[in-house]
Amino acid sequence: MTRWLSDDEQRAWRAYLAANRMLMVQLEKGHQQQGLSGSDYEVLVNLSEAPQRRLRMWELARDTLLEKSRLSHQITRMERAGLVRRESCPGDRRGQFAVLTDHGWETIKRAAPHHVEQVRAFFIDRLDEEQIKVLTEVFAPMAEDLRQQCPREDGEP
Secondary structure, eight states, X not given: OOOOOOHHHHHHHHHHHHHHHHHHHHHHHXXXXXXXXXXXXXXXXXXXXXXXXXXXXXXXXXXXXXXXXXXXXXXXXXHHTTSEEEEEETTEEEEEEEEEOHHHHHHHHHHHHHHHHHHHHHTGGGSOHHHHHHHHHHHHHHHHXXXXXXXXXXXXX
């Protein structure tokens, strides 16, 4: 039997969806002003925070929630732009690393301040400390639970 949403639940769900969509549109516009897509930015952030600015492709796919084939196309585009390069993985003929180039590092250093200003303007500065705490308490465990349902490198849930 379907458990339909109450009026309050429906309002909360739709408000969340609308705010999330509009926030993502605004962030994407900001990335485009920096000559990047949202996916470019996400890959650059993940690589910039990784040890030696490199991740195995399967780790990058997991962290960005991109399917392997989509990530491969993404990395190919970013290689053409000189932002990243692929390196083979010693001891694993099929394995590859995505590595942030110097140009990619300079790009993320240039783009990150603009991104943070947008996150502040459109999200953080609209909330008080308690609201930020509540959102973290709600969404951090939800994100972790949902991440556990994402397939791993070996295809298992």
